[in-house]
Amino acid sequence: MKQSLQLRTSQHLALTPQLQQSIRLLQLSTLELHQELEHLLSDNPLLERLDDPLDNSVRLLADGAIGSSAAPGEAAPEPGAQDAPPADAPSAETESGDGDSAPAESGADSDDWGEAARNKAPDDEDSRPQLEASAVTLREHLMEQMRLAVLGVRDRALVELMVDALDDNGYLTESLEEIFERMPPELELDLDELKTALSLLQSFDPVGVGARNASECLALQIRRMPGVPMVTRRMALKIVTDHLTWFAQREFNKLKKSLDCDDEDLREAQCVIRQCNPHPGAAFGSGASDYVVPDVIVRKSKNGWTVTLNNEVMPRLRVNSMYANLLKQGKGEGQMGAQLQEAKWLIKNMRQRFDTILRVAQAIVERQRNFFSHGAVAMRPLVLREIADTLGLHESTISRVTTQKYMLTPHGMFELKYFFGSHVATEAGGEASSTAIRALIVQLTGAEDPKNPLSDSKIADMLGEQGMVIARRTVAKYREALKIPPVTLRKCL
Numbered sequence: 001m002k003q004s005l006q007l008r009t010s011q012h013l014a015l016t017p018q019l020q021q022s023i024r025l026l027q028l029s030t031l032e033l034h035q036e037l038e039h040l041l042s043d044n045p046l047l048e049r050l051d052d053p054l055d056n057s058v059r060l061l062a063d064g065a066i067g068s069s070a071a072p073g074e075a076a077p078e079p080g081a082q083d084a085p086p087a088d089a090p091s092a093e094t095e096s097g098d099g100d101s102a103p104a105e106s107g108a109d110s111d112d113w114g115e116a117a118r119n120k121a122p123d124d125e126d127s128r129p130q131l132e133a134s135a136v137t138l139r140e141h142l143m144e145q146m147r148l149a150v151l152g153v154r155d156r157a158l159v160e161l162m163v164d165a166l167d168d169n170g171y172l173t174e175s176l177e178e179i180f181e182r183m184p185p186e187l188e189l190d191l192d193e194l195k196t197a198l199s200l201l202q203s204f205d206p207v208g209v210g211a212r213n214a215s216e217c218l219a220l221q222i223r224r225m226p227g228v229p230m231v232t233r234r235m236a237l238k239i240v241t242d243h244l245t246w247f248a249q250r251e252f253n254k255l256k257k258s259l260d261c262d263d264e265d266l267r268e269a270q271c272v273i274r275q276c277n278p279h280p281g282a283a284f285g286s287g288a289s290d291y292v293v294p295d296v297i298v299r300k301s302k303n304g305w306t307v308t309l310n311n312e313v314m315p316r317l318r319v320n321s322m323y324a325n326l327l328k329q330g331k332g333e334g335q336m337g338a339q340l341q342e343a344k345w346l347i348k349n350m351r352q353r354f355d356t357i358l359r360v361a362q363a364i365v366e367r368q369r370n371f372f373s374h375g376a377v378a379m380r381p382l383v384l385r386e387i388a389d390t391l392g393l394h395e396s397t398i399s400r401v402t403t404q405k406y407m408l409t410p411h412g413m414f415e416l417k418y419f420f421g422s423h424v425a426t427e428a429g430g431e432a433s434s435t436a437i438r439a440l441i442v443q444l445t446g447a448e449d450p451k452n453p454l455s456d457s458k459i460a461d462m463l464g465e466q467g468m469v470i471a472r473r474t475v476a477k478y479r480e481a482l483k484i485p486p487v488t489l490r491k492c493l
Contacts, residue, residue: 006217022349026356026397029404030293030313033353036313040346046323047343050316079157095192097412138170138209138284139163145204158197162210170209170281171217172198208280215244221276228272235269247273250491274467294408298359298372307362308353310408317350356393360401363387364419371419376439381431382420424470432468438478440466445484451493 015023028036041047051281142163150156167173176194183189201210207224211217222233224468230237238259239247246254247270256266294310319340327340370378384398391398402416421434444462454462456475463470483489 018345018349021345022352023400025349025353027400027403030295030406032404034313034315044339044343044346046320046339047346048318048320050318055110116405122349136284138166138168138281141284142201142204142209144168146200149198154193155197156202158193161202162194162197162475166210168281168285169279170206170211172210173211175212206277206280206283208277211280214278215240217278217280218244218273218276221280222272225272225275227267232265232268234271235261235265236272239269240273248489250489252491277358292406292413293406294356294413296407298361298407298409300372300410305365305369307358307365309358314354315350317343317347319347356397357405358402359391360387360398361407361416363390364407364416368419372411375411377436377443379419379421379433379435379439381422381433384420424468424474434478437463437468437470438482440468441478441484442482445479445490448489448490453487453490455487 016094020367025033025036037049082094126401143160146159146163150159150416162172165174165179173236176191176198178481180189180191180194198210202220208217208221211220222228222236222240222294225233228236231313239255243255243258246258252263252266256262259266261269293313297308297310297314299306299308322339323336327336338469364382365372367382367386368380370380384395384402388395390400402420405416407414407416418435424434424437440454440463441459444454456479459479460470460472460475463475479486
């Protein structure tokens, strides 16, 4: 092929670094935003945060005394220094970054708790911080009981072997035969010794620990439950050992026929079984709680519903005045100039992020006023395109804004995506929100007769009487999404 030079023009979309940062900040949640901000603050010395959460904290000194968080030798601010702007505007309260603002005052109005703590006597109870004790694990709880109940060294080793084989719920996941097979022959271990060790473990607290299945776990608890009549105890044990599947499926007619009892006897046995805990070791779990911080807050006012940003999650940023003045005087070039530009970009993008969240939240509240006044049953259908056309934004932008952003309302905390949903046609030619239909299903199942619960077909007919055309399989889909059991599992004696 013959080589040649050609000149061709074309157009393509290029995302500038500033636009990329703006998109990234918009899709982050509040907690992720603060983590990203801490990373940027550590990398850019020209960026300062005026609302550092550790400004008013105290620190523990080497001698055990409590000291302030200010670094030793830190100079106090000069009199007349300008305070940072208030934190109640919707622009994330960030300064433009021209470098003219002076550092915020920190020290004149600080609380005196740290000083008062240092003036206390060394023997005062409150002169030392109170540290939270670590949570006790299931293994530690069982090992402490073993040290008091088991004396022999060999027996302790076998019980500890059983404890190590438990899962988080307190169940023995391996069979005794499997444990016996993986033991070395030189121990001269007998299977009866393992059975004895398991019996010792099952006598420990919490009751039901060491069970090999749910049936055995419930039986262990029923045998040790005080104040239960002997007839009721025997019937409850018979149910959990032989007919637990029927009991879980609410097959009460089969249970009464097999046990030769009436409704009252079966009801008493059912009450005993319901007092048991099928997961005895779950109380010792160390699962960390996930906390949600609202981005916007909705309140009732004289003029209707008002939306405000949560000032507690809005970082207040500015450019370091000293470095900015050095750059103005021409004493800093190159990397510092680029960092100054990055700091200005971040401040602008942060302001734009919170302003966009506020605009989207206001548009949602404007269209869902009935929800805030009457609850979820009054939710109207809403799609991302409707909000995007109203605000002049793209649907992808609305999607980023409503993901992992939360709104605090008088009805509770909701993700912004909660207010968007599909619609179902009505007989009058209108539309009903799927969220409102779910709320109606919850109301109908909550008010049903426990002895004669509503089937999915009956719920669909009742919704049809209210003008909502909905199929039985749609009702089943919404019911499963709401984690409502089917009609057979909701039936009671």
